[in-house]
Amino acid sequence: MRLHDFKPLFLGCRHSALISQIHAVMVSSGLLSHGNSISQLISSYAKAGDLESAHKLFDKIPLRRVDSWNAMIIAYSKSECPVEVVNVYNQMVLEGVKPDSSTFTVALKACMILQDLEKGEEIWEKVVECGYENDVFVGSSVLNMYAKCGNMDKAIVVFEKMQRRDIVCWTTMITGFVQSGKGKEAVDLYRWMQREGMVGDGVVMLGLMQASANIADTKLGLSVHGYMIRRALPMDVNMLTSLVDMYAKNGELEIATRVFRKMPYRNTVSWSALISGFAQNGLAVDALQLLIEMQVSGFTPDVASLVSALLACSHVVSLKLGRSIHGYVARKVIMDQVLSTALIDMYAKCGLISCARSLYDHMSSKDLICWNTIIACYGIHGHGREALTLFQQMKHKIEPDHATFAALLSALSHSGLVEEGRHWFDVMVNEYKIKPSEKHYACLVDLLARAGEVEEAKELIISMETKPGLAVWVALLSGCHKHKKLLIGELAANRVLELIPENAGTYVLVANFFAAAKMWDEAAVVRKVMKKAGMKKVPGYSGVEVNGRHHAFLMGDTSHPQYEQIIRLLCNLENEMKAMGYVPKTEFVLQNLEEEVKVKMLCNHSERLAIAFGLLNTTPGTRLLITKNLRVCGDCHEVTKFISVIVKREIIVRDVKRFHHFKDGICSCGDYW
DNA sequence: TTAGGGTTAG
Numbered sequence: 276m277r278l279h280d281f282k283p284l285f286l287g288c289r290h291s292a293l294i295s296q297i298h299a300v301m302v303s304s305g306l307l308s309h310g311n312s313i314s315q316l317i318s319s320y321a322k323a324g325d326l327e328s329a330h331k332l333f334d335k336i337p338l339r340r341v342d343s344w345n346a347m348i349i350a351y352s353k354s355e356c357p358v359e360v361v362n363v364y365n366q367m368v369l370e371g372v373k374p375d376s377s378t379f380t381v382a383l384k385a386c387m388i389l390q391d392l393e394k395g396e397e398i399w400e401k402v403v404e405c406g407y408e409n410d411v412f413v414g415s416s417v418l419n420m421y422a423k424c425g426n427m428d429k430a431i432v433v434f435e436k437m438q439r440r441d442i443v444c445w446t447t448m449i450t451g452f453v454q455s456g457k458g459k460e461a462v463d464l465y466r467w468m469q470r471e472g473m474v475g476d477g478v479v480m481l482g483l484m485q486a487s488a489n490i491a492d493t494k495l496g497l498s499v500h501g502y503m504i505r506r507a508l509p510m511d512v513n514m515l516t517s518l519v520d521m522y523a524k525n526g527e528l529e530i531a532t533r534v535f536r537k538m539p540y541r542n543t544v545s546w547s548a549l550i551s552g553f554a555q556n557g558l559a560v561d562a563l564q565l566l567i568e569m570q571v572s573g574f575t576p577d578v579a580s581l582v583s584a585l586l587a588c589s590h591v592v593s594l595k596l597g598r599s600i601h602g603y604v605a606r607k608v609i610m611d612q613v614l615s616t617a618l619i620d621m622y623a624k625c626g627l628i629s630c631a632r633s634l635y636d637h638m639s640s641k642d643l644i645c646w647n648t649i650i651a652c653y654g655i656h657g658h659g660r661e662a663l664t665l666f667q668q669m670k671h672k673i674e675p676d677h678a679t680f681a682a683l684l685s686a687l688s689h690s691g692l693v694e695e696g697r698h699w700f701d702v703m704v705n706e707y708k709i710k711p712s713e714k715h716y717a718c719l720v721d722l723l724a725r726a727g728e729v730e731e732a733k734e735l736i737i738s739m740e741t742k743p744g745l746a747v748w749v750a751l752l753s754g755c756h757k758h759k760k761l762l763i764g765e766l767a768a769n770r771v772l773e774l775i776p777e778n779a780g781t782y783v784l785v786a787n788f789f790a791a792a793k794m795w796d797e798a799a800v801v802r803k804v805m806k807k808a809g810m811k812k813v814p815g816y817s818g819v820e821v822n823g824r825h826h827a828f829l830m831g832d833t834s835h836p837q838y839e840q841i842i843r844l845l846c847n848l849e850n851e852m853k854a855m856g857y858v859p860k861t862e863f864v865l866q867n868l869e870e871e872v873k874v875k876m877l878c879n880h881s882e883r884l885a886i887a888f889g890l891l892n893t894t895p896g897t898r899l900l901i902t903k904n905l906r907v908c909g910d911c912h913e914v915t916k917f918i919s920v921i922v923k924r925e926i927i928v929r930d931v932k933r934f935h936h937f938k939d940g941i942c943s944c945g946d947y948w
Numbered sequence: 949t950t951a952g953g954g955t956t957a958g
Contacts, residue, residue, distance in 0.1 A: 318949095345949075352950090380950040415951040422952095446952040481953045513954050520955065547955040579956040586957080616957045647958045678958055 291325035298332070314346040321350030339370075345377045352381045360385035361394060368401065376410050383416040392424045399433075415443045422451025427460075445473060450482040458489030477508045484517045488524035496521045512538070516545040523552020528561075543577050551583035554590070562587035563596060576603075578614055585617040589624035592902045592929065595823035597621045612638070616645045623652035626900045626927040626934065643673055651682035656934045657944050659690025666699075677709050684718035688725075689933050691947045696722040710740075717746035724754020725947075729763045745774045749781055756788045764788055772801070779810040780905070816904045817881035819889045828884040831876070841887040845878055848887075852917040860910040882911050882928065890922060898925040906930050906948075916940050 298316055313336055320329035333339070333347045344367045351359040364382040367374060374382070379402050386395035399417050407413045414437050421430035434440070434448055445468045452461035465475065465483060475483075480499050487496035500518060503510065515538050522531035535541070535549050546569045553562035566584045569576060576584070581600060588597035601618055604610055615638050623631040635641075635649050646669045653662035666683050669675060675683075680703045687696040700719050703709050716739055723732040732751050736743045748770040755764030768785050776782060782805045789798035815830040828835070835841065849857075861873040877883075882903050889899040907915075907930040919926050919937040926937040936943035 342949095349949075375950090377950040384951075410950095412949095412951050417951095419952065441951090443952050448952095450952065478953050485954090516954050542954095544955045549955095551955065577955085582956045613957055618957095620957065644958055649958095651958060682958070 291320065291323040291328060294319045294323055294325070295328070314342040317343065317346040317350060321346075321353060324354070326350060326354055326356075339372065341372060341375055341378070344372055345375070345381075348378060348381050352385060357385035357388040361389070361391075364398070373405055374401065376407060376412050379405075379407055379410075379413045380416045383413070383420045387416075387420040387423045390424055392420075392426065395420045395424065409438050411439055411441045411444060415441070415447050418444060418447045418451065422447060422454070425455060427451055427455050427457065440471075440473075442473060442476060442479070446476075446478050446482060449479060450485070453482050453485045453489055456489065458486040458492075461486040462490075462492075462495065475502070477503070477514060480508065481514070481517050484521040488521050491525060493522075493525040493527060496525055496527075512540060512542055512545065516542070516548050519545060520548040520552070523549060524555070526556055528552060528556060528558060541574075543574055543580065546574055547577065547579040547583060550580050551586075554583040554587040557590055559587035559590040559593070563593070578609065578611060581609075582613060582617040585614075585621045589621045591825055592625050592818065592820055592900055593823075593825060594625040594627070594820060594900070597625055612640070612642055612645060616642075616648050619645070619652065620648050623649075623656070624929070626929060626936075628652060628656045628658070628934075641673075643676060643679070646673060647676075647678045647682050650679065650686060654682055654686025654689055655932075656936070657689050657948075659686045659692045659695075662686035662690075663692070663695060663699075675707065677712060677715070680707075680709060681712070681714050681718065684715055684722070688718045688722040689944075689948070691722070691726060691945075693722055693726045693728070713741070713744050713746055716743070717750050720747045721750035721754070724751050725757060727754070727758045727760075729755050729758065729760045733763050733766070743770070745771065745776055745781070748774065749776075749784065752788060753784060756784065756791065759791070761792045764792065765794075768797075772804075779805065779812050782810065783812060813905065815881040815908075817885035818902045819885040820900060821889060821892045826885070826888060828881045828888065830881045831879040832881070832884065835884070835888070837888060837891060840891055841884055842878070844887045844891060845883060848914075848918055848921060849878070851921050852914065855917060855920075857913065857917055860913065877908075877910050880908055880911050882907060883914065886915065886918060886926060890918075890924070895922075896924065898927065901926065901928045903928060903930045906932060907935060912942065912946070916942055 301312060317329045317333055320332065329347065329350050333343060336343055344363065348360050348363050351363060360382060364378065379398060382398050383395060386398065402408055402413055417433055418430050421433065430448065430451055434444065437444065449461045449464050452464060461482060465479070480503055483499045484496060487493065487499065515534060519531050519535045522534065531549060531552055535545060538545060550562050550565050553565060563584060566576060566580060569580065581604060585597060585600055588600065604614055615634060619631045619634050622634065631652050638645065650662045650665050653665065662683060683699060684696060687699065696719055700715065704711060716735065720732045720735055723735065729751065732754060736747050736751060748767050752764060752767035752771055755767055768788050771781060771785055782801055786798050786801040789801060816827065818825055818827045859874045859877055861870060861877065882901055885901045886899060889901065893899070907928055912935070915926055915928065915937045917940065920940040928935045933948060
C-alpha cells in the first residue's frame with residue numbers, strides 16, 4: 276500500500292476505532308515515519324473527537340516537524356480548547372520549532388477567546404521575529420485579537436502599518452469598531468476602504484448594518500440594503516435577519532416587518548429580531564402577538580425571543596402573560612441567568628417586587644446585570660434602604676460598574692436619602708475610579724435639589740468636566756420650582772431653554788416655574804415657543820389589567836361603555852372623601868378655568884378612570900395595578916390615598932418614573948416624589 | 949491549512 280491510498284479512508288472516517296485500525300495498518304506497513312501521514316492521523320483522531328489518542332500519537336513522534344505541531348494545535352482549536360492551544364504553542368516554542376502562518380493564526384485566535392491580551396502580544400512579538408508580520412492571515416488574526424479584547428487603539432496601529440490588506444483585514448476592523456460601539460469610526464473606515472478600491476462583500480455589509488443601528492442612521496441602512504440588491508449579494512437567512520434587526524433597531528418597524536414577511540425561510544433568530552424590535556420600541560402588543568404567531572408557525576421560542584416578550588409584558592404591565600411565560604420557561608427547563616433577570620425585571624415592573632425578590636433569592640449564581648437589575652427594581656419601588664443593603668452585599672462579591680451606581684443613586688434619590696447619595700457618589704469617584712456620567716450627576720442633582728440644597732446642586736453641575744446636558748438642568752429646575760428658589764431657578768430655566776428640549780413636559784415645567792415666580796413675560800414667551808414648534812402636552816393615559824386584559828383610559832375619555840358607572844362611582848367616592856376632609860387641589864389643573872370646571876377636570880384624570888374601572892370589575896379586596904404614561908398628578912395622589920381606605924384595597928400605581936403603593940391611606944413614597 | 953458575520957436582561 277502506498278501513502279495516498281489512505282487518503283480517502285481518512286476523509287470519510289469519523290470513528291476513533293476505525294482510525295486506530297488504519298493507524299495499525301500504517302504502522303505495520305512502515306508508512307508512519309512519513310510526516311504528512313502522522314499529521315493526517317492526528318487530525319483524524321481529533322475530528323473523531325478522540326483528542327487523547329491524538330495527543331498520545333503526537334507524544335510518540337521522535338522528530339516533530341511544524342506540521343505535526345500544527346495538526347495538534349488545530350485539533351485543540353477545533354475542539355474549542357483554547358487553553359490547550361496555548362499550551363502546545365508554548366511547548367513548541369520552548370523546543371525551538373519555528374511556528375508558521377497557521378500556528379500563529381490559531382494561537383492568536385485562542386488568545387482572543389481567552390481574552391488574554393498579554394499572551395497575544397507576546398505571540399505578536401514572535402510573529403515579527405519570525406518575519407510573518409506581512410502575512411494577511413496572521414495580520415487579520417492579530418487585528419481580531421486586539422478588537423475582541425477591546426483594544427481598538429492598538430488594532431489601528433497594526434492595521435496602519437500593514438503592507439497588504441485584504442477584505443478580511445478591513446472587515447475585522449470595521450466590525451471591531453462597530454462592536455466596541457464606535458459606529459461612526461466603522462463607517463469612516465469603510466469610506467477609506469472604498470477609496471482604496473476594495474469592494475465590500477456580504478460580511479462587510481453586516482458590519483455596516485450594525486453600525487447603522489448603532490448610530491441610528493437609517494439612511495446608511497437603506498443604502499446598504501440598496502447596495503446588496505444592486506450587487507446581487509447572496510441574501511441568506513442571516514443577511515435578511517440582519518436587515519430585519521437593523522430596521523427594527525432604527526425604529527422602522529414597518530420596513531422591518533415587510534422584509535420579515537418576505538423571507539422564504541425564517542429561523543428562530545429572525546423571529547426574535549422582530550419581536551425584540553417591537554418590544555424595544557414600546558410596541559408591546561405587536562411583540563406579544565408575534566410571539567404567539569411564532570409558536571403557531573411551529574417555532575420553539577428561544578431565550579432571546581422570550582426575554583424580548585418579557586420586556587414587552589413589563590411595558591404594558593401584562594402580568595398574566597408574564598406569568599404564563601414564566602410557567603412556560605419553568606416547564607421547558609430553559610431557565611438561565613438572562614431569563615431569570617428578565618423575569619425579575621418583569622415582576623418588579625408589574626408591581627410584584629416580592630415575586631422579583633424570591634426569584635432573585637433562588638438564583639444559584641448572580642452576574643453583574645442581575646445585581647444591577649434587583650437594585651434598580653428596589654429603587655423604582657422607593658425602597659432606597661433595601662437597595663443600599665443589596666449594594667453592600669454585592670460589593671463583596673462582584674465589582675460594581677457605572678450602571679450599578681446609576682441604579683443605586685437613582686434608588687437613593689427616589690427615597691430622598693441625601694446624605695447617602697453624597698457619600699456613595701464620592702465613593703464611586705474616589706474609590707472605584709468611575710468617571711461620573713450625565714446620568715450619575717442627574718441623580719445627585721435631583722436628590723440635592725429636591726431636598727432644597729439647590730446651591731450645592733448648582734456647584735455640582737458647575738464642577739462637571741463635560742458640558743452639562745438637559746437632564747441635570749431640568750433636575751435643578753424642578754428642585755428650585757418646588758422650593759421657590761427663584762435666582763438659581765432662573766439660571767436653570769435659561770440653561771434648559773438654551774438646550775432646546777424636545778419634550779413638551781420640559782417646556783411646561785419652565786413655563787410653570789416662570790409663572791410661579793410671577794415672571795409673566797417669560798412664561799408667555801415659553802408658551803409661544805411651544806406653540807410655534809407645534810408641541811402639545813402629551814395626553815394623560817392610564818391602563819389597568821383586569822382578568823388578563825389590558826384596559827386603557829385617556830383623560831376625559833367619555834367613550835367607554837362603562838363610563839356612566841365609572842363617573843357615578845367616582846362621585847360617590849368623592850362625597851365620602853370630602854366627609855373625611857378631602858379638598859380638591861385645583862392648582863394641578865394648569866389652565867385658566869372656573870373652579871368648578873377644574874374640579875370636574877380632576878375627576879376625569881385618566882388614573883382615576885382606570886382605578887374606578889378596576890374597582891367595578893374585580894372582586895372586593897383584589898389589588899389593583901394602574902400604569903400611567905406621565906407622572907402621577909398631585910391631586911390624584913391624595914385621592915388614591917383616600918380611596919385605598921374607603922374600599923380597603925391595595926392600589927399600586929406605576930407612573931413614568933416610579934411606583935406608588937397605596938395602602939390604608941398611606942403611599943409608599945411618603946409623599947416624596 | 950489558518951482569519952472577518954445575525955437575536956438577548958440593567
